[in-house]
Amino acid sequence: MEAPQSDNSQEPVDFPEHAAREAERKGLDRTALVNEDFLAATGIPRITVVDSTGSTNADLLEAVSADPRSWPDLSVLTTEHQTAARGRLGRSWEAPPLSSVLVSVVLRPVNAEGRPLPTQSYSWFSLLGALALREALLETAGIPAELKWPNDVIVRGRKIAGILAQLGPMGDAGVPPVVLGTGLNVTLTQEELPVPTATSVLLEEAQTVDRTVLLKGYLSRFATLYRSFCNADGDPAAGMAGGPSLHKRVQGVLVTLGKQVRAQLPGDHEIIGHATRLDEYGSLLVVDAASHEHVVTAGDVVHLRPWTPPGQDGSKESSGSRGPTESGYA
Numbered sequence: 169m170e171a172p173q174s175d176n177s178q179e180p181v182d183f184p185e186h187a188a189r190e191a192e193r194k195g196l197d198r199t200a201l202v203n204e205d206f207l208a209a210t211g212i213p214r215i216t217v218v219d220s221t222g223s224t225n226a227d228l229l230e231a232v233s234a235d236p237r238s239w240p241d242l243s244v245l246t247t248e249h250q251t252a253a254r255g256r257l258g259r260s261w262e263a264p265p266l267s268s269v270l271v272s273v274v275l276r277p278v279n280a281e282g283r284p285l286p287t288q289s290y291s292w293f294s295l296l297g298a299l300a301l302r303e304a305l306l307e308t309a310g311i312p313a314e315l316k317w318p319n320d321v322i323v324r325g326r327k328i329a330g331i332l333a334q335l336g337p338m339g340d341a342g343v344p345p346v347v348l349g350t351g352l353n354v355t356l357t358q359e360e361l362p363v364p365t366a367t368s369v370l371l372e373e374a375q376t377v378d379r380t381v382l383l384k385g386y387l388s389r390f391a392t393l394y395r396s397f398c399n400a401d402g403d404p405a406a407g408m409a410g411g412p413s414l415h416k417r418v419q420g421v422l423v424t425l426g427k428q429v430r431a432q433l434p435g436d437h438e439i440i441g442h443a444t445r446l447d448e449y450g451s452l453l454v455v456d457a458a459s460h461e462h463v464v465t466a467g468d469v470v471h472l473r474p475w476t477p478p479g480q481d482g483s484k485e486s487s488g489s490r491g492p493t494e495s496g497y498a
Contacts, residue, residue, distance in 0.1 A: 193264075193266035194266065194378075195266060196217055196246065196379055196383065197380040198217050201217060201383070201384065202215055206384065206388075209388070210242075210387060210391040210392075211242060211391055212242045212243070212244055212387060212391060213241070213243055214239075215243075215244040216244065216245050216246070217247070217248070218245070218246075218248075219249065220247060220248060220249040220265070221250060221251070222250070222252035223250060223252050224245045224246065224247055224250065224349055225272045225332060225334055225349035226252070227245060228245050228336075228347045229334060229336055229337075229347050231245075232274055232337065233336065233337045236345075239274045241274065241275060241277070241278070242275070242391060242394070244272070244273050244274075244387065245271070245273075246269070246270060246272075246383065247270050247271075248266055249264075249265035249266070249270075250268075250351075263353070263360070263362075264356070264360055266379075267355045267356050267368075268351060268353055268354050268355075269350065269351070269352040269354055269379050269383050270350075271349070271350050271383060271386070272348065272349040272350070273347070273348045273387075273390070274336075274345055274346075275293060275346040275347070275394070276339070276343070276345045277290075277346070277394075277398050277402065279399050279400075280398075280399045283401075285398060285401060285402035286401075286402055287343070287344075288402075289397075289401075289402025289403075290346055290402075291449045291451070292397070292414060292450045293333045293346055293348055294318060294319040294331045294332070294333045294348070295317075295318070295319070295414075295418050295450050296390070296418075297319075297331040297348050298319055298320065298329075298331050298418075299315065299414070299417055299418055299421070300386060300389040300392075300394075301313070301321050301329055301331070301350060301386050301389075302314065302315060302421060303389050304385035304386040304389045305321070305323075305328075305382075305385075307385060308375070308376060308381055308382055308385035309369055309372075309374035309375050309376050309377075310374060310375040311323055311328075311369065311374050312324075313328065314423045315421050315422045315423065316422070316423055316469070316471075317422060317443070317446075317452050317469055318450075318452070318466070318469070319331040323367055323372050324367075324372075326365055326366055326367035327366050328353055328368060328369065328372070329350060329353065330350075331348065331349070331350050332348075332349045332350075333346055333347070333349075334346070334347050334349070350386065352369070352382065353366065353367065353368035353369065354368060354369045354379050354382065355368065355369070355379075356370065356371070357370070357371075358371065369382065392409050393409055396408035396409040397414055404450065405448065415446065415448070418446065418450075419445065419446055422446070423471075424452065424469060424471065425443050425444065425445060425446075426442075426444075427442075427471045427472070428440070428441070428472040429441065429442075429443045429452075429454060429469050429470060429471055429472060430472055431452070431454055431462070431467055431469050432467050432468040433464070434466060434467060439454050439456060439462045439464065440472070441454040441456035441457065441462065442454065442455045442456075443469070444461075447463065449465070452469065
């Protein structure tokens with residue numbers, strides 16, 4: 169799963185010390201998670217809970233390779249403690265036991281007729297997961313979360329969760345599965361955060377810090393959005409789940425859009441410019457100071473302070489001279 173770190177340099181949120189003591193860390197309610205009514209309502213075939221593991225994503229990638237029939241679409245693996253979590257660009261981080269929602273889901277995307285989705289639609293799964301978590305946090309905990317491209321869930325500029333999608337081995341049908349991992353900080357105190365400017369459900373004074381409630385809310389919302397996306401043949405412009413398209417929903421809560429950004433790309437390349445929109449593949453379009461539009465498909469994005477392009481205000485200040493207000497952790 170994705171290690172939920174921070175992406176800005178704001179001052180830490182003041183939080184009463186006694187609140188952490190009141191947030192008793194309990195194990196997941198395994199009976200509630202495997203309740204037949206819940207599984208039937210979500211279409212989830214199995215939920216496996218383990219006490220500890222290195223990485224739920226790594227475990228599922230190995231499992232779907234060794235025994236694919238045992239892990240059908242929307243199978244879930246979650247853990248109480250993860251010791252070797254991996255984020256994008258190989259980053260690692262370990263949270264205290266019983267303090268986070270750490271979950272991975274197997275995706276074998278087909279439409280209602282069983283036709284596999286085009287693999288180009290796979291690029292939307294991280295954003296779909298982030299959107300589902302954002303909606304679940306609002307519905308279950310009253311937290312007004314937003315998204316930061318490409319795979320972060322943030323609250324008031326601080327990262328509360330991260331998503332990591334990894335491609336699995338090619339299946340019998342010639343279509344690879346996807347393993348989607350999610351890490352949500354739940355009862356971490358300010359001292360336990362990976363960096364001081366991250367946050368957690370507890371620190372946001374949420375309506376609940378019950379990890380079972382949060383996990384069920386996320387899985388339920390994700391299953392609904394995912395099935396709707398699949399039944400639309402992976403078309404991000406199609407209406408879904410009785411409302412706007414995935415593309416519109418994501419753009420509506422994506423704080424990266426409209427900001428000046430520095431996109432740090434693989435191979436030590438970077439682009440500085442204005443983040444304007446998402447294309448049909450979920451890639452970020454960035455317009456630089458020379459009005460050239462760049463398609464960013466992968467890499468870290470750092471939000472920069474506002475600036476005015478050269479020549480529009482008589483200033484000679486360059487696009488990157490003011491520096492970042494956030495650091496771009498995956």
